[in-house]
Amino acid sequence: MKKSHRTPGAVPSVSQRRFFGHGIPGVQLDDLAGKLIVVEGADGSGRSSQIAALVNWLETLGHATVQVGLKRSNLVSAELEQAQNGNILSRTTLSLFYATDFADQLENTILPALRAGFIVLADRYIYTLMARDLVRGMDAAWLKNLYGMALQPDAVFYLEVPPEELVQRNLSKNAMLDYWESGMDLGLSRDVFDSFLKYQTAMQATFRRMQCTYGFTIVNGSRAVDEVTASLQKKISAVLTTK
């Protein structure tokens, strides 16, 4: 479990900060003093618990934190929610809607917080957005260009939990499976249970493939919450000591 996206032995510095592609016009990367930490994973993978534990830990250590996530922008979150409930958007449109939501948070929350030296914890980032679209057959090059605007995080953790266990966790929490998290729009199966398993299996395979390109850390999310937290803390500590 020691997959770091940095070259072993290399000491990362602030100036290593970069965008994935073109980035946001006019941003001075060297001004971004804070750290961006991303937690990815399906619903039920323990993302929220882990982020809550990390916030608690970081604040105890004296770090200021800010949290961001999907569909939380001031600009389009309400419209996106509404559109999703109606299930009337086609794929490119939905993808661009999410990208707008992401860009709004990137420019109005993430970048200002990093400039001010905060630790930004992202409850999912462009990886989930890309994986969802890739599973739906969208063009990888198109997505890569689109999210070329995004900032490369300092650490990315993907909480991996087998789909069979995700089913159990989601059902015990909500007594139902979410339409989108089951990939029902894909028509994999009319049965939501089967669809959920197929969709989450495809998502995991996509994340595994993306890991080869983006080099994030895959974390075994099936372990006890404390164990997972401890392994995240260990890796984040290393990130925090680099300046």
Place this chain on the structure above:
Amino acid sequence: MKTFAQLGFPGRLIAVEGLDGSGKSTQIYLLKRWLEAEGVKVYFSEWNSSDLVKSATSKGKKRELLTPTTFSLIHATDFADRYERHLLPLLRAGYVVLCDRYIFTAFARDVTRGCPPDWVRGIYSFAARPDLTFFFRADLEVSLNRILDGRPKLKFFEAGMDLRLSSDPYESFRIFQGRILEQYLAMSEEFKFTIMDANQRIETQQAIARRIVSEQIDLDEFRRRSPLPLPPPVQPQTTAGTEEDSAA
């Protein structure tokens, strides 16, 4: 970049581009009236008009929340929604689709606002090239005067105030439009714009436009085979319709 005809679509797409005040909307409206009278299956679509995205766009504009990146993305979302839900099915059904502004508007505006050209073009790469793109080229002063005469209150983004070109909205608008015009002209050849001299009389321009359309598109192929269906009978609205709009 292929046109719809080259991609094998039965329909054809005609777009008009140009600065605000170049007269392009008037001309495409007159084209629509003519094609309808000719019995052609026509659909008209306007930039920034998808119901779904509209509330977000207007909120963003009113509260001046938009940056060049989100401005670009929200318009791309609007375009994608219209493209996938209206334009593509209509083009597959053999319609002549008329677009008041197309992706070139985004190419010109977003790049003027500082977005990387490759990024913007990449985002719109799902869209095919129109079969015919009219670019209405009027003298900058003519376009400016048409807008500034009729509608003296300029909106923040319309005037390009977000670019901080000038604290005076009129001055900002002039500089902004000038830069957009440069962008348009720079891409004119690449995307095979048909340039229309928009300083001419309305009737003259329309006659030219109609001639070019009929030369390049065999309108007989696009006529309705059967007469227009009767409009549905008026009935009280009982169920939630498709046009369930949020409170305006």
